[in-house]
Amino acid sequence: MGMNHDTLGPDSNTSVTPSAAPLQTRASRLRDFWNDFRQSPAAVISLIIIIALAIVSFGAPWVSPQDPYDMASLDWLDAFLRPGTVGSGGYTHWLGTDNAGRDMLSAIFYGLRTSFMIGLSACALALFAGICVGLTAAYFGGRIESLLMRVVDLQLSMPAILLALVLVAMLGQGVGQIILALVVAQYAYFARTTHGAATVERGKDYIEAARSTPLPARRVLLRHLLPNVLPPLIVVATVQVASAIALEATLSFLGVGLPLTEPSLGSLISNGFKYIHTDRTWLSIYPGVFLMITVVAINLVGDQVRHVLDPRNQR
Amino acid sequence: MSAALEVRNLTTRFDTRRGPVTAVNGVSFSVQPGRIMGLVGESGSGKSVTGFSILGLIDAPGRITDGEVLVDGTDLRSLSPDALRRMRGKHVAMVFQDPMMTLNPVLRVGDQMAMAVRVHDRVSKAAAWDRARKALETVGIPSPAERLKAYPHQLSGGMRQRVAIATALLHGPSVIIADEPTTALDVSIQGQILAEVRRLADETGTAIVWVTHDLAVVSSLADDISVMYAGRIVESGTTEEVLSAPRHPYTHGLIDSVPTRHAPGRELPQIPGSTPQLINLPEGCAFRPRCPRATAACAVQPSKSGETHFALCHHPLTEADR
């Protein structure tokens, strides 16, 4: 956009009484947000895909033809069936079966569920931890602030994959360990964002005013600071869910994540990777396609949310 | 004598989310060589957009939809983008509001000015630096050769604005658009720069359009004044005519609210109401809701009353009203 926005709107630095901006209700703000959001067809399609994937993954026990956890339902005669083949269960394996005779489609639905669960819970915990650290630093300032933010910066300069790798190596394998490793690797992004936004708000008079009243510190933080740091945090959170899912898949692929008995998309691909030099490519390609679609869709939605929330893009 | 700058029916529109906004609405005026015209208005009146429109520097979602901009008789709007670019800086230049932002912080002043020289004239780098040095001398910068080697952050705000003015003067343009160039400066520096600009206009014969919201500034500087309100010029005339005998009630209100005109301790008169939002202007005269003289007739867009000193009003003020 070429011109300054204030050349179009009313301004208060004139000799005329400043105009009161029309008050916006929460509902109309939400409607404006949606109107801006749907300007990008890619983002809307991505959102639909995410919702669809969430339904099939969390509904996996009901929508998938087979329970891949149930060893009794697996038949080694069904191993390595090509996609589209009818197996001993009497139904079609649309995406083929793996070396243990597991229906790939079912495994992918269940794996997607694991990936979503790990990504979402890791991100939620990291968000919580990050907000706590960031707000604490911004509120108390001084020594506490510089110590906390030093640690955060140091962590941010280390790639998440490296931190997660070492932590998983230390903690061992399993869902809980993976989530903890992801939280430790990712909370720093939220802490930095919270701290950054909170520092900007801190400089404003109303926080100072609120602090000079006998309100407890906690309430000042939650009532005044938090709402202002939420928009940038939402953007970071979307991107971090995608990166948590990708990170978990990477760790599982490297063999330090989840075992194949608890299929996540990463461990399915890792298993398929063993057959990469054969023509059994469906073992690695299909879970990979689902992983890619999931991660890209989340990122596209995140991109558009960032674009909409960016005050410079508002007209 | 032919006008250095003649603007006819200039119209610039912005396509916003909530609909099209006409920021500049059929603006016409002309400036003779060596004269300074003050283009006065509040923020949002369209005065800055007018300045940018003259140079064709309007980016999406804005576009110039109508009108002619004649510089030395050449219609800028009929030119190809590249021919228009060649006119910029050479025949019509611009100075911006905030001297802190108009110079590139990571390039030396001399490099920036030399680039502006060499884009229009094929001279050596050394010759370009020499011309830059002379331009700095012209605007009264002491030890200009050293200033050229400085980075913008090493100069004061007033100094930077002088550099910007010197840059605009490099090619001796016929017209300079000055967009509130002294607003961000200290009052004492402001006075120096105004005196400098007045001298330059007299000596070089450059026509200057001085865009500002500050009536006090133009009253001491400008030869002519045009007052903008909601995208239109509502009153125009010589400085003397407009300030001593305003015809439009809006101009009258503006003059009345200048603090120095009143005894200290008295309440300052204000124009009631607030600057209109261009997205939903009232039918007819845009000033109507705030105007003490408004009648039913004002629901129709007024036409000009008066010749050289005109106002866009159905009920212009007369001698008796002031």
Add this chain to the structure above:
Amino acid sequence: MFGYLIQRLAQAVVVVFAMSIIVFVGVYAIGNPIDVLIDPGATQEIRAKLIAQYGLDQPLWRQYLTFLGNVARGDMGTSMVYNIPVVDLVFSRLPATLELVFVSVLIAVGIGIPAGLYAGYRPDSYAAKAIMALSVLGFSVPTFWIGMLLIMTFAVNLGILPSGGRGDVGSVLGIHTSLATLDGWSHVIMPAINLSLFKMGLMIRLTRAGMVEAMRTDYVKFARAQGLTDRQIVFSHVLRNISIPIVTVFGLELGSTLAFAVVTESVFTWPGVGKLIIDSILQLDRPVMVTYLVLVVILFVLINLTVDLVYARLDPRVRLKGGA
């Protein structure tokens, strides 16, 4: 300037020292490597002897002091798996990783920055949208899966590139590198592209954002008002300005490229330090893990320092000062 450098170096030493403690304690808190290394059927005597040999019967702080003492003499310990000095082991693998990172960074910057500039210059063009879509892919699709697709396509299906390994090593100016041979290039190109995609996506986004931002600034408008051509504005004004954040992020990402080499090296069985660290994590080869991590920390600190110095060169507003 000199005082600043001394101060920064002192800080760097403190950071490396602190990290070495964290890494050491962290790594040595993991399980018992003896269980992994020794045949479960071995006698108690042999177990005890090995435990004593590796110093595992000592308290942690003493183990750390021994470790520090050894480090001072340039001895980072002996690999429990390969049974050779870790320093030799890591430095024998390091060139492979460095050349992989070098080529991939070259690709990322060589393609990413021009593409980003264009996308920021004409943000509404179809080409810009295509570039941005590609950057989202490079940015978000996991590296290992793209690597796998590359192998399937170019090694398995088309058979034109080797699927893994490092290839012939030649010698240029006394440096032994596979970049000196055609066979070496055929091996490095696919993993390098794989490793570069994430960074390329980042470079594109960063350059584009900087370009869009810069095109909105007053100094660009002022330059346009002077009649400067778009080319001059982009190359003389904008590029110089946005090079500052790009160099910063570039430097920081250099470190993360080293880290992501772990993934690419595993996919392409590239014999670098990344492959080594994964193997050592799986086999609980503590000395290798500690050495690798300390090495990474040192690299990070050095990169950060270099970035700060370059930053000061590029931005005249930054003046380096000693003292607080």
